[in-house]
Amino acid sequence: MSTLEERTVADVVTENIKAAHIFKKHGIDFCCGGGISIKRACEKAKIDPSVLIGELQNLNSTPDRALDYNSWKLDFLADHIVNVHHHYVEENSPLLLQYAKRVNHVHGGHYTELAEIEELVIKLVQAMAGHQRKEELILFPFIKKLVKAEAEGTEVPSTHFGSVENPIHMMEEEHEEAGNYLKRISELSNGFTPPQGACNTYRAFFAKLDEFEQDLHQHIHLENNILFPKALKLEKTLQSN
Structure with a gap:
């Protein structure tokens, strides 16, 4: 048990994606x-680590092969992130903006927090749009070049940004920003809980925010904890050959 306590949250989720649901x-x-130990995470969340560890130990020790992202090739994983998570953000952002504007317009007089929620939704959508463009046009194509260089035994391709560490650092900072927007929205909305007697649009808005956050957590996990560390490692390996 003590060994599991000292492992990082990110490592456990990377090994078995089903663990994400328990942490959530x-x-x-x-x-x-996710870079802190389970013990420290439990301290911050004020929960008994033995309860969490018991639940983790009851998980199926063999991850679903279809969700074993840690075994995927980096170019395939990058495409998956674009096709699944980037597409989700692009498809749902206009809907979130419409919901935020409508609900604030109709109910903002009684629920004053809705004005700040609408403002945060606008910032979140704008931030994610720019963030995903940079990944699709700059970072992900370079990661694919690293994969190709390894397969063909060629040198690391030259770039205008130097090491892959530079755009990765920027993307991680932007992940933090997006996560903070959603965290604040969650606080203002009592964990995306609509008030009693809320209309269907109000309820649909908060349900979509909850869904958006869950997708973003999975999206960021795949990048911060799997794609980015492996891309850094691959670049170093190629440079040392």
Whole structure:
């Protein structure tokens, strides 16, 4: 048990994606804040580590092959992130903006927090749009070049940004920013809980925010904890050959 306590949250989720649901249930950040030990995460969340560890130990020790992202090739994983998570953000951002504007317009007089929520949704959508463009046009194509260089035994391709560490650092900072927007929205909305008697649009808005956050956590986990560390390692390996 003590060994599991000292492992990082990110490592456990990377090994078995099903663990993400347990951390989510206990309010533990497994994406941006996943670099700390389970013991420390439990201290911050004020929960008994033995309870969390018991649940983790009851998970199926063999991850679902379809979700074993840690075994995927980096170019394939990058494409998956674009096709699944980037597409989700692009498809749902306009809907979030419409919901935020409508609900604030109709109910903002009684629920004054809705004005700040709408403002945060606008910032979140704008931030994610620019962030994903940079990944698709700059970072991910370079990661694919690293994969190709390894396969063909050629040198690391030259870039205008130097090491892959530079754009990765920028992307991680932007992940933190997006996560903070959603964290504040969650605080203002009592964990995306609509008030009693809320209309269907109000309820749909908060349900979509909750769904958006869950997708973002998975999205950031795949990048921060799997794609980015492996890309850094691959670049170093190629440079040393």
